[in-house]
Amino acid sequence: MDFQTACDRVAQHGVAMLAASGSNLHLVAVGTKQPGPLARATRFCVTAYVSRKLSTQELESQGIPSFRALYADAVEGPQPPDDDLDVVESETPFDPLCALRVPRNQRGGFGGPPPAVDTQRWFPSLRCGIGIANPLDGFPESLSAGTAGFYVHDGQGGTYLVSNNHVIGRSNQAARGEPVVQPGTLDLTSLELDMLESIDALLDQTAVAELSAVVPIAFSSSARMPTNRVDAALAKLTPSGRLHGELARLAYGGSILGVAEPYRVDARGALAGSTAVYKLGRTTGYTEGNVVGLAGTASIQYAAGTAYFAGQLVVQASGENGGPFSDRGDSGSAVLNDRHQLVGLLFAGSRRQTLVNPIHDVLAQLRRASEIADLDVITG
Template structure:
């Protein structure tokens, strides 16, 4: 976090706390009141640079306790690795023990669940979303969604799935299934790399530029890639995204763990993620918690809301990293804006 951002965070903390005093804090029926979301974010951002320079601190986020109070969550690789305060400017600090966060496509790929539908298989065209895919230089990830623009039809996934951690070139063939699942060119080419957001890696502990996404799109056709998951998934996503909010129920369908469910437990997250090529720092990320929500090979999965009627299946995030306890996603609106595309859910 540079000095300008640090200064803005300090001023943001003051402004947000004054707003809390003026408004009397958020009022949530049946829940306790405390600092606002804005105040919690400002508190988090005011200390993140200092705290993440400490050994064992791998991220921060804004979370929420069961009583409704917002907290600053600090992710530690071991208890006692850093001596940090119990609160920041009146915002409680909660500590969560985690293993280092890793790009899920770079993690060991476990055996996929023995479900009726084999998500690692080569599918007839158009292939569904949520199944095995990847660049020839990686193991395997997941097709997140079909997206469209005035330029054509594309498959959406991660940089580290489709662009091989910045090492690929536009036009490179992309496979379904991925190499780890038997995919080979030319028989299994489903798309060709069109564009990707480069990942900026840390150059030492104190030189970590911020990343917003791990994402790439690949040129394809409606005849080659479909809009929905296999029949044991959530179906087709809606076209209108939803902003992640704390406590939101979400669902995803991915190559390894299939159809899973979780909740958003962290927003505005700043996280260090380990890749094969080094460590990259991401800001404004979403943290999801759920039993077995993701594993190696699920990178690139589209995370959608879980709700009733129009609140169901709205795109929320692009899954790219995690630990045994948490999954990290890029906000989907940031990804779509970067590539100038929209989710194609088959709605006409």
């Protein structure tokens, strides 16, 4: 199957395959069955992601339709060749890698150990990949943390941080002007929490930005199943005593050098653009991976309901990574390629794969939501 045909199949029929009666699919995306990285592929397929692969007998005994049957029903065409379809295990469904949110009396059991360079600490100079939160999501009884992905500016001197709607926009519930703090409230020590017991005291010491715009997440219902492109929000930096001279810089060092071009195929039918990527996040720090799927359509379960996302990048950790590409609290992280160009905004994942909003969709929708046409990424 050529690349464009595979993209069309996923775009036109992805939601139907995910939402079909009995379907056990979490995600469908454009992949390849050829050995080696996706960047070397010349023949593509539609890949389905399931928690666990089941035998034909297991599918029949549990009343679950096979991916081949779901595909044929959705496309309403002849049975495709075996090379046109693939099934991959995700181990778990894909969920928002939420701003970690836990009751205060359980804070010691969550959050994971700090990365080698502690992205969970207080930063005197704001950088990409450090921990943040919207404290109005239950503080002080509930504590949370997500990631500041990258920063943008407008033509009028305004500077903003970018993260997920579900991190700083409270999944559509936040109002314009709500605060963003650094570090996230989950990353404050017990002594700091005792000292900053009131919301006013917390903001006085840790506020760095105010919510400017949110791209609303459209949730599905029995009557309609809209698709989303991004889970993104924008917060304007405020006078806080923090330095703003390193906004293109990653917490570990190095800088965002540009914005990657969208993935496409060249004249030979091969994918153009590097699929080797890395990210820097609040929980797992620096991790490396590979884009293994493009133009993905996924079913994501939020607290408010199910939302379908289309056009997503699928990333899997590199073999030498020694762990997952991302985990809870990494939501909002910037994902970059091996040329240090911004590829997208991390927002959800399973135990094996991570989902990323393509950067051009993120910027386009933030410009529309904020009504700021000249928002541009701050680069080094």
